[in-house]
Amino acid sequence: MFKKVILAEDFEEFNLAVKQTLDDFNIVDFQHAKYCDDALTKIRIAIQDNKPYDLLISDLSFKKDHREVKLGSGDELIQKVRELQPNLKIIAYSIEDKNPRIKSLFENSEIDAFVLKGRNSITDLKKAIQILSSSDEKFISPEIASALNQKNNYEIDDTDIKILKYLASGTSQDEIIEIFKSTDTKPHSKSAVEKRLSKLKDFFKANNTVHLVSIVKDMGII
Amino acid sequence: MFKKVILAEDFEEFNLAVKQTLDDFNIVDFQHAKYCDDALTKIRIAIQDNKPYDLLISDLSFKKDHREVKLGSGDELIQKVRELQPNLKIIAYSIEDKNPRIKSLFENSEIDAFVLKGRNSITDLKKAIQILSSSDEKFISPEIASALNQKNNYEIDDTDIKILKYLASGTSQDEIIEIFKSTDTKPHSKSAVEKRLSKLKDFFKANNTVHLVSIVKDMGII
DNA sequence: TTTCCGATTATGGTTTTCCGTAATATACTG
DNA sequence: CAGTATATTACGGAAAACCATAATCGGAAA
Secondary structure, three states, X not given: OOOEEEEEOOOHHHHHHHHHHHHHOOOOEEEEEOOHHHHHHHHHHHHHOOOOOOEEEEOOEOOOOOOOOOOOEHHHHHHHHHHXXXXXXXXXXXXXXXXXXXXXXXXXXXXXXXXXXXXXXXXXXXXXXXXXXXXXXXXXXXXHHHHHHOOOOOOOOHHHHHHHHHHHOOOOHHHHHHHHHHOOOOOOOHHHHHHHHHHHHXXXXXXXXXHHHHHHHHOOOO | OOOEXXXXXXXXXXXXXXXXXXXXXXXXXXXXXXXXXXXXXXXXXXXXXXXXXXXXXXXXXXXXXXXXXXXXXXXXXHHHHHHHOOOOEEEEEEOOOOHHHHHHHHHHOOOOXXXXXXXXXXXXXXXXXXXXXXXXXXXXXXXXXXXHHOOOOOOOOHHHHHHHHHHHOOOOHHHHHHHHHHOOOOOOOHHHHHHHHHHHHHHOOOOOHHXXXXXXXXXXXX
């Protein structure tokens, strides 16, 4: 079982619940941080002191407040931590149930588990800790495991996201092309943008651009 | 102090935290419900048994899952409960920090407190319970209290919202007019819709309709 | 009633988006 | 290298949105 655990989570309630869960496993060496920056610092120091953590549980989205932060999200924290300490087990613990983001966490940051916050999250969290402590298996909350497997045959790439974000922030298609040209980014023609939008509308079953942006906002893609 | 409390909240972690908070106040008669429907039923039965609750703490947004529900949100639950038991003290306990929705809760459903979930929510919750149990004052988490006071000089009416919702769901301006005509709703001309949209775009500093819908979605207006 | 004001409706012209077709370019494969 | 698939660019007509102007309606005030 894990000996030294750190939690990155801004909400008091989740801190409390995780603490209790770890208590049940008799894990007493437990720290928590309400900001990603603090979590990273603690992990750094622990490595320097030669007493590294062996489990990180991290939320993904953190509320912004008065404090200026370098790392604004759990994704960034996890990425940094993975570089620092490749052997650390990492559990992402989030309300986020959107396919692409979770996928990227497993593929790019090689997280070991994803626990979805919800009606049964504590049970899932316990399972994840159990599995991760005794093997090198991965764990994913059952609610999203199924959704994660049915892969999108159509891949929405970085350019699509960029275009959608520009549209959502009031940029016209013509203006987007101008920006792409001036920053020497890939599509340099209006028709390329039009074609991508057309595909996206087709894929998301959107009637028009307004609808499309509305849908992708709801899905958390932008 | 309150004697009998019910919590409507789908997340285990918040249930746990609220339970502990109430423990601190020596409130032992405490129920919780993971679905709005269940909460309403419990409140109904308590009234019938002549042992009504004296405090409801309710989340606003509930995750959808396999179960079919009548009440999908805390807003609906609160509205129903307010009709059933006008003297019940109600605390809305949510991550939602959008102005119009909170305002409506105070004005239409006459909630007694709004506690924003976040880094200090347990402290706020304790304060709210303290104040509500000893007086008829209202409580609002300080982070949003200030934002709540600065009122909009420009009034966005029901028709505006309706138009925005139609737009967000992929209806074209022409189609909206058709719908309004066939349902005998107020504006019967394209120019009326255009004018309203133009005003809205002006007010929200939106460059075009896509931008406008994106903004009002972010603000939680639709 | 008449006048005034604001909201709605009507009209026309300009811009932007939409969508099909086709040419060109790039990448990957045998 | 040729052949194929995929992405990008180009063009043009139709639809929708955008915008300014003007006419009309309806209620409030003089």
